[in-house]
Amino acid sequence: MRLGFCLFLFPLVVQSPLGAQSAGPFDGTNPDSGQPGASREKLSSGLPELPVWSPSDYEGVKKGEIVAGENFFGQATVDPEATIEPSVVDLPEDVEPQPERLDPNELVLSSEQMAGYFHSAPEDPLGEVVFLKDPQDLLSQQEFRDCASFLSYHSKESEINIVLYLFDERQEIPEEYNIEKVHQLYGGLFKDSGPVVSVYFHLGAPNRAQLMMSSEIRAVIPQDEQERALRAAIVEAFEKTDEALQLDSFLGELSTRLYWIERELEIAGLQEKTAGVQPVEDFEVPEGSLEADNLWGAARAGLILLVGLGGLVVGVFAWRWSLRQRKYHFPEVDDERVFGAPHAAGAGAVVTFVDPHLPPSRQRHQEAELERWSDS
Amino acid sequence: MARECPHCAFSIRDVDRVFGQDDVRLRTLTDAAGVLRRKERIALRGRLDQFQQNFPQLFFGIYFGSFRETPSLRQFGFWLLNRGAFEDVDVSRPNEGGILLSVDVGGKSAGITSGYALGPFLSEDATFGALSGAHPYFLEGQWLRASESVLSRVTKVLAKQSRRAEREANELRAHRENTGSSDGGLRGLREHHKGGRKKSEA
Numbered sequence: 001m002r003l004g005f006c007l008f009l010f011p012l013v014v015q016s017p018l019g020a021q022s023a024g025p026f027d028g029t030n031p032d033s034g035q036p037g038a039s040r041e042k043l044s045s046g047l048p049e050l051p052v053w054s055p056s057d058y059e060g061v062k063k064g065e066i067v068a069g070e071n072f073f074g075q076a077t078v079d080p081e082a083t084i085e086p087s088v089v090d091l092p093e094d095v096e097p098q099p100e101r102l103d104p105n106e107l108v109l110s111s112e113q114m115a116g117y118f119h120s121a122p123e124d125p126l127g128e129v130v131f132l133k134d135p136q137d138l139l140s141q142q143e144f145r146d147c148a149s150f151l152s153y154h155s156k157e158s159e160i161n162i163v164l165y166l167f168d169e170r171q172e173i174p175e176e177y178n179i180e181k182v183h184q185l186y187g188g189l190f191k192d193s194g195p196v197v198s199v200y201f202h203l204g205a206p207n208r209a210q211l212m213m214s215s216e217i218r219a220v221i222p223q224d225e226q227e228r229a230l231r232a233a234i235v236e237a238f239e240k241t242d243e244a245l246q247l248d249s250f251l252g253e254l255s256t257r258l259y260w261i262e263r264e265l266e267i268a269g270l271q272e273k274t275a276g277v278q279p280v281e282d283f284e285v286p287e288g289s290l291e292a293d294n295l296w297g298a299a300r301a302g303l304i305l306l307v308g309l310g311g312l313v314v315g316v317f318a319w320r321w322s323l324r325q326r327k328y329h330f331p332e333v334d335d336e337r338v339f340g341a342p343h344a345a346g347a348g349a350v351v352t353f354v355d356p357h358l359p360p361s362r363q364r365h366q367e368a369e370l371e372r373w374s375d376s
Numbered sequence: 377m378a379r380e381c382p383h384c385a386f387s388i389r390d391v392d393r394v395f396g397q398d399d400v401r402l403r404t405l406t407d408a409a410g411v412l413r414r415k416e417r418i419a420l421r422g423r424l425d426q427f428q429q430n431f432p433q434l435f436f437g438i439y440f441g442s443f444r445e446t447p448s449l450r451q452f453g454f455w456l457l458n459r460g461a462f463e464d465v466d467v468s469r470p471n472e473g474g475i476l477l478s479v480d481v482g483g484k485s486a487g488i489t490s491g492y493a494l495g496p497f498l499s500e501d502a503t504f505g506a507l508s509g510a511h512p513y514f515l516e517g518q519w520l521r522a523s524e525s526v527l528s529r530v531t532k533v534l535a536k537q538s539r540r541a542e543r544e545a546n547e548l549r550a551h552r553e554n555t556g557s558s559d560g561g562l563r564g565l566r567e568h569h570k571g572g573r574k575k576s577e578a
Contacts, residue, residue, distance in 0.1 A: 330538055344489055
């Protein structure tokens with residue numbers, strides 16, 4: 001059996017390419033002998049012809065001048081002069097149009113344009129004062145009506161009116177029309193309506209908004225609080241992207257802030273004082289006395305607040321202390337002992353807390369026996 | 377003393393067979409499950425001491441354990457309040473005046489057991505209300521806040537019940553003085569509690 005197997009394998013080993021390849025180097029000693037026969041075998045096998053040692057290569061290998069496989073496994077050499085063509089094409093330059101550059105002088109509103117804001121207190125067809133000034137028609141008719149309607153509503157609800165002057169985003173206001181001067185010069189247009197807050201609002205640029213309050217308000221409300229109100233309104237406006245909506249938000253927040261300012265005015269009692277007094281447009285408060293009054297008012301309010309707060313804290317502590325010290329007694333009861341238990345009958349509640357989505361009542365653990373315990 | 381339930385024949389011997397029939401020594405705050413930090417233990421002990429100051433006849437115990445293999449947390453609470461000897465509770469406060477909050481940390485359940493002296497004043501609904509208030513904290517594993525919540529609610533309920541009991545005792549005393557009746561006493565007082573204030577007025 002073994003002999004038969006060996007006889008079967010012998011021709012295969014002799015004819016295989018491996019056998020031919022392994023014989024290569026040894027045939028190199030006599031390259032001429034047997035080479036045509038081997039080539040014939042390879043051609044007949046259909047495989048590509050194997051490389052053949054030349055005598056000089058063989059000698060070089062023997063002397064160590066040639067190392068087999070050096071070209072494959074040695075370190076790759078880089079041609080220092082080789083160049084790589086750029087694979088990424090430069091992107092085209094940004095084609096976003098540059099903002100239109102206008103002449104700064106063109107942005108400044110002319111005196112004629114500004115005069116349109118201040119010729120008189122405009123009235124609507126129903127005879128009501130319109131607190132919105134938009135002679136440039138920056139708002140659409142609907143937006144104008146909405147905004148004017150809101151300001152009118154505010155004037156009915158509040159003692160402090162808002163007079164709104166609308167400008168475009170990048171328009172500049174001439175120096176002679178800065179808000180302080182305007183307020184002093186033209187605030188009288190609305191003097192019948194009570195204290196006024198003048199507002200310059202640039203559509204699309206809420207951060208450029210300016211605000212000026214009547215002198216009677218300024219006498220009570222500190223400057224930083226006025227600025228806080230303006231900043232809050234600006235922040236609220238930036239919550240929106242649409243220009244008209246920005247204006248809506250701005251006015252909504254300003255109206256809210258003015259409500260609190262109005263409350264402070266009431267507290268200070270200033271309104272009662274000014275109610276029957278002369279018009280306030282020319283009311284000039286000397287700076288020194290104004291600061292002193294502000295300081296005194298703030299100190300007094302702070303003192304009252306501090307005393308009140310202290311009293312409240314002391315009261316809370318005293319109440320808590322009395323609660324902690326209080327002792328509660330129960331009458332002794334002669335309850336019947338059950339289940340042979342000396343101290344407790346054990347009919348208490350049990351709640352599981354496995355499922356956060358179920359209320360405790362659905363996780364209340366009731367046992368059938370418990371009800372019978374209680375009944376018994 | 378009824379030795380066993382007339383319906384199911386349950387008695388303390390049944391739970392003694394499960395948990396042991398000997399008394400066990402423990403403190404009012406026992407954290408067998410090891411869920412409380414040191415600061416939390418100190419804070420909770422302070423609250424328990426405060427409870428004892430407010431209620432000279434009562435004490436509140438809290439037990440954190442893990443009872444995955446035991447059948448009922450209610451049975452454990454019942455057994456512990458009957459067999460527990462609380463080291464940090466004065467002898468003038470027997471276990472009848474004890475309230476035990478047992479928390480099964482592994483099995484995620486909590487129960488309240490109270491002694492006989494609190495039977496008329498601390499109903500099962502009241503204890504369920506206390507546990508319900510603490511349910512969110514139990515769900516989040518905030519054991520200190522859960523315990524404080526339960527303790528706070530139980531304190532409020534008991535304070536209210538104490539005031540009511542005092543008021544009704546005064547009314548009862550005045551009624552006895554007016555009518556010259558000598559019967560009543562503890563039994564009458566208990567009947568008033570069960571019937572509530574409206575009933576007594578009627």
